[in-house]
Amino acid sequence: MTSRRAASIASRLSGRFSSRFSARLSPPLAPPAPRLRWAAALAVAYLAVAGCAAQADNANQAAAQAAARPAPPATAAIAAPASGTLLPPPSQLYGDLFVAVQTAQIYPDQKTFVDATPDGDPATIVQLYQQQKSQPGFSLKAFVAQHFTPPPEGGVTPPPNQTLRQHIDWLWPQLTRTSTTVPPYSSLIPLPKPYVVPGGRFREGYYWDTYFTMLGLQVSGREDLVDNMLDNFAHLIDTIGHIPNGNRTYYASRSQPPFFAYMVTLAAQAEGDKVYQKYLPALRKEHAYWMQGEATTPRGQATRNVVAMPDGAVLNRYWDASDTPRDESYLEDVTTAKSVPGRPANEVYRDLRAGAESGWDYSSRWFGDGKTLATIRTTSIVPVDLNSLMFHLETTIVKGCAITRDVACVTDFSARAARRAAAINRYLWNRRGYYGDYDWQQRKPRDAVTAAALYPLFAGVAWPERAKATAREVRKTLLQPGGLATTTENTGQQWDAPNGWAPLQWIAIDGLRRYGEPALAKDIGTRFLSDVKHVYATEGKLVEKYVVEGAGTGGGGGGEYPLQDGFGWTNGVTLKLLGLYGE
Known part of the structure; x- marks a missing residue:
């Protein structure tokens, strides 16, 4: 395909996309048409790269038809995969015994019992419990100790006098686990290849943690572990239908922020476009999982993770298939x-x-x-972070489909990404001057300024002037001596002030750098890095979260469990920051 031919097609496509989107946007903040043309031009560019010139006219026609639809048709995405067969979670396996153990707080941490391994089949243990519980002198604590083996205590002693970088490199093997087979009736879901756990009470792999861990693994030259964990996630998508919160049966009813496409992109940067092709089926299946119900959900209502907005746009929310206590x-x-x-x-x-x-x-x-x-x-909330990640998932699928010369897929997912970009900039932009969440039931924006405001910059879906406005608001509201605060509210919850989290620092830094705000990015990065260094110098560890309101004040608090060390995503982000801003 010649450049003139590609430009001609891009022009026709962009005009159709732009006219439709401009009509949907609120007049005071509607962007000029060229800002939205990238989405249409992207489809044609990928077709040209893939050598699909003979099919470009068909793509043009299909894209125009897709852009004219208020919502994707039922056949726009592949069907959601059927879930694999898993053991029920411990709450179902043990019934009354589970309730008794957790209510009596046999273990200080509620997670301990559900991670414990039974010494026999659950039905027999439950039967014994029913027989013995009313007998004189029955001890629930002794019964549990007799029939269950709790998970081993973590913790290892590092060699003395390690630098921060040396300590992180030393930690990777300590945090690596293998679970190709698991004990009978364990809640652990087996995985075919080794993986890195966060540390502390988090003895299993976690979905969104893994991306930030991978950032550091690449710096440490551990591409093998990056590839292993990508394969594990593709395996989970194939066998369960999605990537669960973590590889435990009690996590299988939900997922976590969909960073799989970012992991694929990370690996492709090191290994080439073959990575997109390899994981394309898994990417499409994950998208289908998150979009279940999109074709049948009436406007103004929600189904599973899908929210149908009043104008026909489809966005996503967080959800769980279960409605019982965790x-x-x-x-x-x-x-x-x-x-x-x-x-x-x-x-x-x-x-x-x-x-x-x-x-x-x-x-x-x-x-x-x-x-x-x-x-x-x-x-009830349409989150700005989730929908930014879904935008990136859709554009990543476009890349994979272009490489495989699937014109229909390129057309479909380019249109999806463009529709989502318009919806994000309509619903998830707060007129006070920053990106934020939207309450779809009350039909109004959520006014809180949070670190999630920078996700549209990270995903490349922010409009340039809105990115600058968001950066100004973040500097004014969230920047603290130890880095970026999570929110402005001090509620006692861990994802609020005064805590700062490594993944949110990286989202902010990467997003700000993408949008021409390197000074603010560096300010956040160096402040957080100073906090990490201070805690390591005084306590000899990297922790899950940090107090950022006050330089060098230590690890963060709040939430349902004590501060955890290890710590996978802090290790990964710290290595990236050391590379950017020095020791």
Whole structure:
């Protein structure tokens, strides 16, 4: 295809996309048409690269038809894959015994029991419990100790006098696990290849953590582990139908922020475009999982992870297929639900679970009153981070389909990405001057300024002038001596002030650098790096989260469990920051 031919097609496509999107946008903030032309031109560019000149006219016609539709048709995405067969979670395997153990707090951490391994089949253990529990002198603690082996205590002693970089390189093998086979009736889901866990109580692999861990693994030259974990996630998509929160049966009813496409992009930067082709089927299956119900959900309503907006745009929310207390936090969830007697408990449980899917468990972002966990309403919120990630997933699928010369797929997903970009900039832009969440039930923006505001910059979906406005607001509102605060609210929850988290620092830094704000990016990065260095110098470890309101104040607090060390994503982001801003 000649450049003149490609330009001609791009011009025709962009005109059709732009006219449709401009009509949807609020007049005071509508961008000039050229800003939206990249989405249409992207499709044609990929067709040209893939050598699909003979099919370009068909692509042009199909793209125009796709752009004219208010919502994707039922056949626009491949069908969601059927879920694989998994053991039920411990709450179902052990029933009354599970409730008794968690309610009695046999272990200080509710996660310990659900990670324990039984000494026999659950039905037999439950039968023994029913027979013995009313006998004189019965001890539930002794019964559990007799029939279950708790997970081993973590913790290793590092060699003395390691530099920060040396310590992280030393940690990777300590945090690497293999679970090709697991003990009978374990809650652990086996994986075919080795993987890195976060550390501490987090003894399994976690979905969104892994991307930030991979950033550091690449710096350390551990491409083997990056490839292994990509293969593990593709395996989970093929066998379960999605990437669960973590590889535990009690996590299988939900996912986490969809960073798989970013992991593929990361590997492709090192290994070439073959990576897109290899993981394209998994990428499309993941997209189908998140979009279940898109073709049948009426406007103004939601199905699973899909929200149909009033104008026909389709966006996503966090959700969970179960509406019971989380196995790993059973007592905490029951207590929360009891604190709001006028609200159905299953509704509270669903919103708590959806909050866990968000990765921000928990934050004022999800609270009705912006202050208390009991008002949580995660499923009512269209999150700016999730939809930015979905935009990147769709554009990554475009790349993969272009490489495989699948013109229909390129056309479809280019149109999807363009529609989502328009919807993000309509619904997830707050007229106060920053990106944020939207309450789809109340049909109004959420006004809180949070670190999630920088996700559209990270994903490349922000308009340039809005990126600059968001950067100004973040500098004014969230920048602290130790880095970027998560929110402005101090609620006692871990994803609120005064805490800062490594993944959110990286999202901010990378996004700001993409949009011509390197000074603010460096300011955030060097401040957070100073905090990490201070804690390492005084305590000899890297931790899950940090207090950023005050330089060098130490590890963060709040939430449902004590501060954890290790720590996968902090290690990864720290190595990237050391590379950018020096030791």
